[in-house]
Amino acid sequence: MLDYNIGDIVIIPVRCFTCGKIIGDVYEEYTKRYAEYQKAIKAGEKPKETPKEILDSLGLDRYCCRRMILTHVELIGESAPYE
């Protein structure tokens, strides 16, 4: 039923487990913009967009998909090589 392999899942599940929407490409875009958001927060500045607004602008309107992205980003958290 799900057509990912083990290698994909280490990085990001390519599809939403619940509805099957492809989220791999959206996820990449989200992590870039989320990194900007975190940078602003750490610098004590007002971020130009919140994670919610990023998801909205990426067209992730279903909660199942949003949850997939959000939980994954939290997992990688600080260890992500953004700097």
Ligand SMILES: [Zn+2]
């Ligand atoms: Zn979904």
